[in-house]
Amino acid sequence: MFSKRFAVQLQSCVRQFCTTKCLTANAQAFEYPSVSSKLVKELQGIVGQSNVSTAEAVREQHGHDESYHKSSPPELVVFAENVEHVSHVAKLCNNNNIPLIPFGTGTGLEGGINAIKGGVCLDLNKMNNILAVNQEDFDCTVEAGVSRQTLNSYLRDTGLVFPIDPGADASLCGMCATSASGTNAVRYGTMRENVLNLEVVLPDGRVFDTAGKGRRTKKTSAGYNLTNLFVGSEGTLGIITKATLRLYGIPECTASAVCSFPSVKNAVDTTVNILQCGIQMARIEFLDEVAIDAFNKYSKYDMKVAPSLFMEFTGNEGTLAKQVDLVSEIVNMNEGSDFKWAEEAEEKNRLWKARHDIVYACMALQPGSKPYSTDVCVPISRLPDVIVRSKELIDAAGIIGFTLGHVGDGNFHNLFLINDDMPDQKAKAIKLSKQIAKIAQELDGTCTGEHGIGLGKKELLLREIGEEGLEIMKQVKSTFDPNNIMNPGKVFV
């Protein structure tokens, strides 16, 4: 007769095998029951009738993000007002094997919220309280529906800022879920370096704090790093309902400047030289000549149409002047132009807003298009190689492609404009993107620095992390989400 302990072990192995098997058999083959009218009523009983919508327009709005992926509306949308709602909704979906997709602000670029397996979209925007700002400790705690600009407006008079700045006004918990970044990452890092604690709801309804209830230290070595396990999890492990984030003092003085170069390589070599000289820049962004052209047209600038660097210097009067001298020397060494300065607050805000709007600027050149962007990141010494080769591939392919992004982190984007009525352009863009991602991976880099895997990069993740690594990710996933209801069909092949 088996001992009880052995029987329990056997049961968990069988379940693990079945679950992993089910995941390995990839979610597409694992069909889900549809949401019954009985379940709709139970959901209404949890969140209230007005917080459950099956209206087509609402489902459509929650069926796509800002990516080129085809819209896949959920069967219904549930609006949560508090963590209790989230916990009960998760548990109910879990008990009924119904897919559950957390929705932040839908600004993702990888199809992360598209309901390709049907199920429930859980909209978290009504959870919009800023719960705490601890000025003396430089941290804050926000609910899932608070966006980065809402937080920074709230902080305006405190002299503090949350600096991670994707181009969209995204929800901060969505930014945790995609491990987002932006132009300020050169100085402040990405979400991975700026999340102190998360409140997470697991599919079985359990609610827990990844660093322990109320913890908000800048560092800890207490146990596994569960916080960063959920940062970048793209809604596949659980629902992030609160985030405790680092804040920073607004620097004493900053100055922004743009300079142009005779070639992409000169511009990118300049970036590598600056970073290898250990100059602490606030931002270094690259825009190629076609991106500059779109930038000028959309945001009414008259920058020289040439490969350019957008830089921001920061510090006090003395250090800033020294930085500028050093960087000017390096720019001259690489045949860069004189700096076009933006020093007044208004000028700087306008310049960086125009950079944040570059996706829309490029899309405006081909109305009706959707953005398809690569998002590779490589060790900084490999950056010139991969950027130059990617541009050569794009030129050879004979389609429009914009090259831009966060070169200060070794992360950049090739942006293609996708129109469903231009299938050959779409096919070329997708082929090019995979080629460029593979070049980056061969240069010890990654296929995604900040946008995540979502729907379109699952094979690239397998290529990047290997069979073993992916298997381990699936085992982690099946520990938290044994029924595979959390955002099925994303991240894993």
Ligand SMILES: Cc1cc2c(cc1C)N(C[C@H](O)[C@H](O)[C@H](O)COP(=O)(O)OP(=O)(O)OC[C@H]1O[C@@H](n3cnc4c(N)ncnc43)[C@H](O)[C@@H]1O)c1[nH]c(=O)[nH]c(=O)c1N2
């Ligand atoms: C014009 C423009 C410019 C940029 C970008 C977009 C656009 C439109 N982005 C991409 C996007 O803003 C970024 O991926 C955000 O983190 C997405 O946040 P949302 O709240 O919109 O998540 P959204 O609602 O789109 O969901 C994204 C993913 O996270 C999951 N998710 C959302 N909220 C969750 C929660 N509370 N708990 C668990 N899972 C959750 C979803 O299920 C989905 O898988 C970007 N990005 C970047 O890193 N750097 C950049 O520079 C830019 N720039």
Ligand SMILES: CCCCC(=O)C(=O)O
């Ligand atoms: C093609 C760029 C996509 C948005 C983004 O990540 C950025 O503007 O940096």
Ligand SMILES: [Mn+2]
């Ligand atoms: Mn980016």
